[in-house]
Amino acid sequence: MNKIIDGKMISNQLKNELKLEIDKLDRKPCVVDIQIGENDASNIYIRNKKREAENIGMKFIHIKFDENIDEETIINKIYELNKDDSVNGILIQLPIPDKFNQKKLINCIDPIKDVDGLTTENIGRLFLNEEGLISCTPNGVLKLLKINNVDISGKHVVIVGRSNLVGKPLIELFLREDATVSVCHSKTINLKKYTSDADILVVACGVPKIIKKDMVKEDAIVIDVGINKIDGKISGDVDFDQVYDKVSLITKVPGGVGPMTVTMLLYNTFYSYKKMNGLYDE
């Protein structure tokens, strides 16, 4: 049996499904990515998103503001995009320069178009178990497990990392699936005690290879959300080579959760498109 959860293959499969749906539409879904200032990593991410979006027939608009722009101009642009019926998704490419108020800018986005799921409104809906847009990486983690038919109910899920972007949304997403959820982080004493009890271990703390063989349970399922660069090489938060033999299912970095993040963004944009056009029927 192949133990590796192939995020690339699964996301290709999901993108193909989306493409088939979008092919049927006259007016295509459209997502707008707002970049503020210069950032090499952001440039690469945006290029990838654009390619992925266009590959499935989605419109992708990249708006780039100079770092010296005033906040008001950005806000007005967001309001304009909120009102524009042809725009289904709006996101602000993070990080943005410190001088801007990130929360304020994000919360200018209409929650229905907030395809990164980062507005206060969508976070609130998530934790109240109301319908809304769910941020892409945690949503991608759940999707990977579900497509692999992992039974989550009653399982002990241990999340390492408590970020607003990944760790916290995961708590709620796993609770919805009836998992018992433990959340560990940098202040956790005896991390191994928790991780080695996990049926499903999700690591999103940004510490390269922190999870070693003695920290995982036999036959555990391990999802590695970390993307760290060491000596120019990409590495996850899990020491893959060490734990591989011990686990029953595991993601690789790269090629695991990473590809799912962009795919869930496209997925969210298509969801918003359907909601905005009265086509949502689930």
Added chain:
Amino acid sequence: MNKIIDGKMISNQLKNELKLEIDKLDRKPCVVDIQIGENDASNIYIRNKKREAENIGMKFIHIKFDENIDEETIINKIYELNKDDSVNGILIQLPIPDKFNQKKLINCIDPIKDVDGLTTENIGRLFLNEEGLISCTPNGVLKLLKINNVDISGKHVVIVGRSNLVGKPLIELFLREDATVSVCHSKTINLKKYTSDADILVVACGVPKIIKKDMVKEDAIVIDVGINKIDGKISGDVDFDQVYDKVSLITKVPGGVGPMTVTMLLYNTFYSYKKMNGLYDE
């Protein structure tokens, strides 16, 4: 050493502090409690809140709608109260009859006046660690621990119950204090495994005396949020008589978390008053 965390005493102390603050004010803080339909328990709760509010010099307005009222009338009343500068807190007394849309009504309340902390906006702010109103019972639990100088950082906090009202907000409140947090619920397999590892155990699942002696760790701190009626007697979710000898600190039911809930409502109303009048300086 006295092991019992006396919620009644602590809430009296907090109310006295509030009273001293309010005594200094010309215009008093005001909270409005909206009741829809008839409910004996609600009648008692409202009477208590009114008495407690008035005892500290706060204005308490009880608005009671007949069950046959149309939703629009309630919504218009909420909008009117939102605009009224003399009103600092608005809450809808739960439960309300099924035919009303509870989420919709709650979300009509201006977040700054949402003293129950139940609007999507305030739940979102809570989980994003932004300033906002925090729902009263979980906020009261944290207050009890802090007033007793309990060191929460690095501790294993186990929460039994995942309600929107108590369990979920507690996750975030304890994460903020750097605890490692585990969340158990009705679908948890082997509840004892988790509870018996808790340094701090918070039980809010509504199952009378579910927590027995063999389910708590020696010297644990136990907070019982349960309020259950058995044969006309109030009982918590913890078997107090069984676990008392084993723990280092414990709340009683009644007289533990219960009194804190109303106190935190008054506290939240005062907070909103200060925010609305530019007096908030923390």
